[in-house]
Amino acid sequence: MLTTRPRGTNDILPGEVEKWQYLEELARQVCREYGYGEVRTPVFEHTELFARGVGETTDIVEKEMYTFTDRGDRSITLRPEGTAAAVRAYVENKLYAMPQPIKLFYIGPMFRYDRPQAGRYRQFHQFGVEVFGSDSPAVDAEVIAMAMDIYERIGLKDLELHINSVGCPDCRPILREKLQEHFRPHLANLCPNCQGRFERNPLRILDCKNEKCQNIGRHAPTTLDALCAACDSHFELVKSYLDAVGVQYIVDNRLVRGLDYYTRTAFEIMARDIGAQSSVGGGGRYNGLIEECGGPPTPGIGFALGLERILLTAERQGITFPVTRGPAVFIATVGTEVEKQAFTLLQQLRRQGIAAEKDYLGRSLKAQMKYAGKLDARLVIILGEEEVARGVAVVRDMQAGEQQEVPMGGMVDYIKAKS
């Protein structure tokens, strides 16, 4: 155990971490353009926040949270998602008193106690945004378009955007009743899971993957059949805004997401070829959540993208990220006499903003050259006792395979000019 990481977690090492940095920077850039400010909240919160915010009956709260009691006897939970904490921060810091809407983004680790499999980990990373304080369908469209924009800039292909409207507190009870009416005669034939959902949240029976449930639900009324006039027109406007900017979508009237807080717009983005866990992102509107969490009645909407799954999709699709290059300069030495000069030169170069490296294992010149090649250094400065005595050093261009003598006094300037 001493040398194995906890189940479902990952080390991201040099070589891999550059992809993460690239992704994160891309997301931050898009946020700048769309006007979203970063919020950094704790990775743990009071358990109660998630129980109330995410929903007591969700799988996340019922069986997937990393919950523990701290030394002060408080129940603490490692955040399983980002929205609840963002809402808490909005309320606690009274951001509702600022000019609305408030547009935030976050990026960081989330924790869920699941059985790991392809694209699913116990510690995983999400990038997400939240907009508080506007119920405009244009905001729904902005948020969805932004997510799609990010995928597109990464270069992901063949993604499917599914959208739906799950109604509001006015129309959902009506749908709920209609659904129960439809499923009641077949109650005994539903899967055990859905039998429980019948009372708690009949909406969820609609997107159950169980074959029997799907058959029974085939002719059930869908979310869109019961929308009230306000929700219906909201949904129509969202679609028209998406149409206006050319965002392709599939209306999926069986899409019901697993978190209880969604109202009206719900959406999910799926990728092919990354296994069963095909969702690379999702989100929706949550007009009741902020009030539920103790804030003033405030509409909100957001999405979250799974970074591991994005990276997995990119890998499967053969998408390459900008590669990081090796050091501009490698300083090789011959003889112990020149070590100090090499070290001094190394630091001078670095202070000029030039990535420079040297050997620290006492390697032979041949081995140093080989090592420099492995590091993908562009130039190698060879400090030989003979040349140094004459005040010069050899600079070798590794790509061209050519080298020449350069006076030590002008070395930094020479390298600067070359790199």
Place this chain on the structure above:
RNA sequence: GUGGAUAUAGCUCAGUUGGUCAGAGCACCAGAUUGUGGCUCUGGGGGUCGUGGGUUCGAGUCCCAUUAUCCACCCCA
């Protein structure tokens, strides 16, 4: 929480019906004119065969347990 598969050098894997089976390729290190990389050649280091039991004269090779990984269910990112 349920089911299936896998677990041999840093990596990818061979290892026949249990008896030189502890190997290969790559990687790493060193040499091939005692001051020069990328190709080639030669040599070298490195593994309690996931862990713990058991069967057997003898087990990577069979059995059980355990841990981990992978895949799927469930759920979601």
